[in-house]
Amino acid sequence: MITNPQTPFPWINYLGNEDFFSLISNTAGGYSFYKDAKFRRITRYRYNNVPMDNGGRYFYINDQDTVWSPGWKPCKTQLDKYECRHGMSYTIITGEKNGIEAEVLFFVPLNTWAEVQKVKLTNHTSETKRFKLFSFAEWCLWNAATDMENFQRNFSTGEVEIEGSVLYHKTEYKERRNHYAYYSVNAPIQGFDTDRESFIGLYNEFRDPQAVMAGKSNNSIAHGWSPIASHYLEIELQPGETKELVFVLGYVEYENREDKWESKGIINKSQAKATLAKFDTVSKVQAAFDELKGYWDDLLSVYVLNSHEEKLDRMVNIWNQYQCMITFNFSRSASFFESGIGRGMGFRDSNQDLVGFVHQIPARARQRIIDIASTQFSDGGCYHQYQPLTKRGNNDIGGGFNDDPMWLIFGTVAYLKETGDFSILDEPVPFDNQEGSEKSLFHHLTLSFNHVIENLGPHLLPLIGRADWNDCLNLNCFSWDPDESFQTTENKTEGSKAESLMIAGLFIVCGRDYVELCRQIGNRREAERAQKFIDSMTEAIKKSGWDGDWYLRAYDYYGNKVGSRENSESKIFIESQGWCAMAKVGLEEGMVQKALDSVKRYLDTPNGIVLNNPAFTEYKVEYGEISSYPAGYKENAGIFCHNNPWIMIAETVLGRGNQAWDYFRKICPSYTEDISDLHKVEPYVYSQMIAGKDSFKPGEAKNSWLTGTAAWNYYAITQFILGIKPDYEGLVIDPCIPADWKGFQVTRKFRGATYHIVIKNAGTNKRVKKLTVNGTVLSGNRVPLQPEGSVNTVEAALE
Numbered sequence: 095m096i097t098n099p100q101t102p103f104p105w106i107n108y109l110g111n112e113d114f115f116s117l118i119s120n121t122a123g124g125y126s127f128y129k130d131a132k133f134r135r136i137t138r139y140r141y142n143n144v145p146m147d148n149g150g151r152y153f154y155i156n157d158q159d160t161v162w163s164p165g166w167k168p169c170k171t172q173l174d175k176y177e178c179r180h181g182m183s184y185t186i187i188t189g190e191k192n193g194i195e196a197e198v199l200f201f202v203p204l205n206t207w208a209e210v211q212k213v214k215l216t217n218h219t220s221e222t223k224r225f226k227l228f229s230f231a232e233w234c235l236w237n238a239a240t241d242m243e244n245f246q247r248n249f250s251t252g253e254v255e256i257e258g259s260v261l262y263h264k265t266e267y268k269e270r271r272n273h274y275a276y277y278s279v280n281a282p283i284q285g286f287d288t289d290r291e292s293f294i295g296l297y298n299e300f301r302d303p304q305a306v307m308a309g310k311s312n313n314s315i316a317h318g319w320s321p322i323a324s325h326y327l328e329i330e331l332q333p334g335e336t337k338e339l340v341f342v343l344g345y346v347e348y349e350n351r352e353d354k355w356e357s358k359g360i361i362n363k364s365q366a367k368a369t370l371a372k373f374d375t376v377s378k379v380q381a382a383f384d385e386l387k388g389y390w391d392d393l394l395s396v397y398v399l400n401s402h403e404e405k406l407d408r409m410v411n412i413w414n415q416y417q418c419m420i421t422f423n424f425s426r427s428a429s430f431f432e433s434g435i436g437r438g439m440g441f442r443d444s445n446q447d448l449v450g451f452v453h454q455i456p457a458r459a460r461q462r463i464i465d466i467a468s469t470q471f472s473d474g475g476c477y478h479q480y481q482p483l484t485k486r487g488n489n490d491i492g493g494g495f496n497d498d499p500m501w502l503i504f505g506t507v508a509y510l511k512e513t514g515d516f517s518i519l520d521e522p523v524p525f526d527n528q529e530g531s532e533k534s535l536f537h538h539l540t541l542s543f544n545h546v547i548e549n550l551g552p553h554l555l556p557l558i559g560r561a562d563w564n565d566c567l568n569l570n571c572f573s574w575d576p577d578e579s580f581q582t583t584e585n586k587t588e589g590s591k592a593e594s595l596m597i598a599g600l601f602i603v604c605g606r607d608y609v610e611l612c613r614q615i616g617n618r619r620e621a622e623r624a625q626k627f628i629d630s631m632t633e634a635i636k637k638s639g640w641d642g643d644w645y646l647r648a649y650d651y652y653g654n655k656v657g658s659r660e661n662s663e664s665k666i667f668i669e670s671q672g673w674c675a676m677a678k679v680g681l682e683e684g685m686v687q688k689a690l691d692s693v694k695r696y697l698d699t700p701n702g703i704v705l706n707n708p709a710f711t712e713y714k715v716e717y718g719e720i721s722s723y724p725a726g727y728k729e730n731a732g733i734f735c736h737n738n739p740w741i742m743i744a745e746t747v748l749g750r751g752n753q754a755w756d757y758f759r760k761i762c763p764s765y766t767e768d769i770s771d772l773h774k775v776e777p778y779v780y781s782q783m784i785a786g787k788d789s790f791k792p793g794e795a796k797n798s799w800l801t802g803t804a805a806w807n808y809y810a811i812t813q814f815i816l817g818i819k820p821d822y823e824g825l826v827i828d829p830c831i832p833a834d835w836k837g838f839q840v841t842r843k844f845r846g847a848t849y850h851i852v853i854k855n856a857g858t859n860k861r862v863k864k865l866t867v868n869g870t871v872l873s874g875n876r877v878p879l880q881p882e883g884s885v886n887t888v889e890a891a892l893e
């Protein structure tokens with residue numbers, strides 16, 4: 095709960111679970127879109143504005159010339175009370191001024207293309223109150239990019255239609271669009287505005303629209319310029335009386351052009367009316383809200399932790415899982431740091447997001463895997479991103495990121511272990527969405543595996559291509575032109591010797607999964623073939639990827655070492671330590687332990703583990719974007735939270751539970767809540783980056799919400815630290831917890847059965863010593879699959 099509207103940064107939430115989405119800040123800023131934040135933007139938003147976070151769905155109350163908003167903004171009138179509660183797919187903002195309380199519930203009901211806003215007005219005084227209520231939304235002219243740049247056209251295209259209390263936005267509907275939007279209220283209105291200038295005034299601002307200040311709207315009809323939607327209602331409340339109104343901001347799309355019109359120039363409103371009829375009373379809205387709540391209760395019942403750490407339980411049971419759903423939905427497209435214009439769904443990003451999401455709604459994960467794989471090329475390479483609306487690969491960004499293919503194995507295996515649904519492997523999946531090119535998903539996985547071994551460099555390590563997981567390690571880029579993007583500029587791959595140890599480790603980890611999968615489906619020959627390549631990759635790393643105390647990061651274009659003690663800057667990087675250690679390369683020889691000890695020594699800080707050290711202090715053309723960032727930020731020695739869990743997991747390989755937990759706690763939002771003023775962004779979700787030790791402000795976080803950090807930390811804590819692992823033939827119990835924990839309990843729903851798991855720790859945090867399932871002692875640490883519908887008790891005692 096937020097009680098001061100002036101948070102250190104807008105603290106936001108997401109509404110909507112499928113198709114229709116909204117972003118909403120604690121002062122009701124933000125915007126809505128249908129499926130694709132770029133091509134189907136419904137309401138307008140201006141990024142990086144002054145003041146911050148200006149524009150949103152706003153309510154204005156004019157009470158005897160005191161004008162205020164329940165969310166404080168945009169009026170910024172001092173409120174007598176303010177409260178914002180962000181919950182699972184809903185936000186409630188309450189403001190009170192001079193005895194009038196306005197509580198607004200925002201949510202997108204399940205299976206609905208609309209945001210519902212229930213406004214509850216209460217008169218807490220002993221006098222009758224008469225005041226005026228105005229709503230406000232500003233339409234975006236659909237394409238969020240051209241909306242902000244093509245004014246010679248935009249200023250002439252805006253069109254609206256009004257019927258009763260429903261204000262329709264139909265720009266470009268006449269021509270190629272089969273969609274419109276609308277904003278309504280379930281009560282008669284005393285007026286409206288649809289033209290921005292009439293409502294706000296050319297020289298006024300969001301905080302003091304002229305219609306609101308004058309206490310009367312103008313019934314304006316927008317023709318071009320900037321169409322908006324604003325209702326005007328006169329309200330009277332007796333002492334103690336409460337009135338509730340339902341506003342609905344919706345979207346309609348017709349599949350057939352023939353259905354578009356009611357009559358010439360008049361849009362077909364039947365779909366809008368059907369949606370409005372579902373939410374025209376408060377009780378219907380309440381029922382839809384309860385349904386949404388039930389939906390989340392259900393989703394969150396799959397993994398429920400009960401430990402002695404309240405902050406940990408809160409993250410594992412609620413917020414981390416919630417963030418995983420959000421990253422699944424949006425990949426890296428729309429947040430207060432991602433404009434929703436630049437990036438679609440990331441190939442690697444979305445595959446990684448699956449490990450945090452697959453247990454929630456496996457069917458959606460399945461579809462996502464097919465969608466992603468459909469953008470793969472026939473040589474195993476991939477588009478780096480695809481547009482959610484068309485599901486087609488994004489040509490602007492292209493491909494050539496040589497880690498991408500392996501992530502498809504990673505995502506698919508997570509799905510298989512959770513569901514046991516091997517039928518997905520037989521699904522016909524096209525290449526680059528070309529009809530007729532379909533091959534089984536399993537074939538795609540084989541191509542992914544092969545893509546790495548078909549692209550090896552001089553040390554028999556994987557060629558990096560455009561970049562690996564670290565988008566900014568651009569070893570083939572050589573850019574001196576400030577006007578080109580490091581991500582898309584022409585690469586000099588011909589003759590390149592640039593190899594990646596991160597991909598090498600990733601290849602072994604996912605390659606082993608691939609081998610195991612081949613065994614599972616009885617393809618022994620393929621398993622043997624693949625194993626040989628894994629063995630030789632392991633040898634190649636030992637031979638050419640070890641720097642003495644840690645793993646090298648890469649070889650550059652010329653074949654020089656990257657991330658070596660021989661370098662003057664960035665002698666050590668986190669990614670290869672994480673992946674080669676997870677791959678257990680040189681475990682017996684002590685390499686894993688040495689590498690992780692070096693991480694602790696050179697990269698660990700009070701706020702998390704930095705990416706590299708020492709930071710680059712000058713631009714190195716042969717390294718690319720990584721050296722473009724100021725020291726301590728982003729990929730240049732920032733704490734890139736996404737890769738911290740790789741180290742946590744690696745620590746569990748060594749059985750060092752105390753250390754894994756220490757790293758976990760350092761970046762976990764509920765544990766950093768006390769330093770919110772420094773941290774700045776939401777204390778309930780992970781951010782991509784926390785400024786590193788070489789930065790101006792170590793500990794300041796940025797890029798909250800849309801980051802692989804969500805899924806990876808969830809994966810690390812639930813499967814490696816708490817150690818409850820879904821596996822092909824059951825649940826593997828393999829915790830690695832701090833020695834002083836007495837134990838913990840987890841209720842896990844898995845393939846239709848429920849498992850109540852009690853872990854007891856004798857104090858050394860070592861492996862499972864005794865496993866009891868429904869009273870029977872079993873050897874090993876695997877809980878075999880139990881019948882669907884059964885409720886089982888599991889007890890595991892650690893040594």
Ligand code: GLC
Pocket residue numbers: 426440442443562563564565566729736782801802
């Ligand atoms: C961003 C990207 C991700 C990349 C990471 C490191 O989070 O979304 O794909 O791996 O940065 O560069």
Ligand code: GLC
Pocket residue numbers: 565566581719728729
């Ligand atoms: C920038 C970001 C990086 C991101 C990349 C891809 O380089 O620093 O984190 O992955 O853009 O768009």
